[in-house]
Amino acid sequence: MPRRRGKARPLAACNNACVNAWVNAQSPLPPPRGATAAETAYQRLKALILDNLLPPGTQRLEAELAMQLGLSRTPVREAMLRLQQDGLVTVTPRHGMRVQPISAADMRDIYDVLESLEPKAAELLARRRLPEAALRPLAASCDAMEAALGTGDRVAWARADEEFHLGLAELCGNRRLSAMVMQVWDQSHRARMFTLNMRPLPERSTAEHRATLVAIRAGDADGARELYRQHRQRGGAELIDLIERSGLAWL
Incomplete structure (x- = not known):
């Protein structure tokens, strides 16, 4: 069965401190057995988007996300491209990713x-x-x-x-x-x-x-x-x- 998500936040702007708090709260949870750094980045970024901690219209740089997740830029870049395939973000070279809106x-x-x-x-x-x-x-x-x-x-x-x-x-x-x-x-x-x-x-x-x-x-x-x-x-x-x-x- 699919994993349960945490309680959703209101649809509102979420600053870096808010995102950092979420990431820190997740750190005690061990990654899935055998999960790669790219998979870990993908799952964490996806959860931030789906729970509206990165709400529609949010722009984040690759380096910024890597620092927040405690990962290198390469797995974060791979995760961003997967999220783009999912239709959740748009990735622009040198500008990072932008969370897609829903109308x-x-x-x-x-x-x-x-x-x-x-x-x-x-x-x-x-x-x-x-x-x-x-x-x-x-x-x-x-x-x-x-x-x-x-x-x-x-x-x-x-x-x-x-x-x-x-x-x-x-x-x-x-x-x-x-x-x-x-x-x-x-x-x-x-x-x-x-x-x-x-x-x-x-x-x-x-x-x-x-x-x-x-x-x-x-x-x-x-x-x-x-x-x-x-x-x-x-x-x-x-x-x-x-x-x-x-x-x-x-x-």
């Missing part, structure tokens, strides 16, 4: 892609007829969403929601489809976290996850696909409306 138009594009890919993943997973043990992570995510609703913990709910979506993609049996879903999901993470406290408690969304899981367990491929399509369509429309009504200029 309502961007989110429409992203949700068009998700609305095509994720329902197919649900269909494929239902057709696989996996044993209950293999589906246990999805059930656990549904349980966690329902528990978070009970306590009003939106961050815990968002974490469980993310684990359900990415877990379903991982289990669908199509590695290329799964990789595409995960890349697009990362691009939309910042917008989802920004709107998290602007929306009503996601009771309907939680029920839709549970209903999709029921269809998957039953091997109802058509039902799982249609339920997930409706869920993704409704959720995307809600998020885009919130962004538009917020009046936020991301650049």
Whole structure:
């Protein structure tokens, strides 16, 4: 299952001291076994971007990032180029990287892609007829969403929601489809976290996850696909409306 991210920060400018504090907080955590310096730089920079500690429009020089991460410039440069491939930054020679903004138009594009890919993943997973043990992570995510609703913990709910979506993609049996879903999901993470406290408690969304899981367990491929399509369509429309009504200029 995908790793859990920390509590998201508000979408606001974050100075070097803020970034340094985040990096220092991460230092006690050992890097993944066998991780290269480039992989470590990539994972840490990606987390800073997705958690809005490096918000849209932020410009950072390669040397500055290397100093903050305690790494040499070469792995940081490699990490920046990977982040550019992910669509999260733009890299300019001698000017470092600039974090890409996300607009309502961007989110429409992203949700068009998700609305095509994720329902197919649900269909494929239902057709696989996996044993209950293999589906246990999805059930656990549904349980966690329902528990978070009970306590009003939106961050815990968002974490469980993310684990359900990415877990379903991982289990669908199509590695290329799964990789595409995960890349697009990362691009939309910042917008989802920004709107998290602007929306009503996601009771309907939680029920839709549970209903999709029921269809998957039953091997109802058509039902799982249609339920997930409706869920993704409704959720995307809600998020885009919130962004538009917020009046936020991301650049």
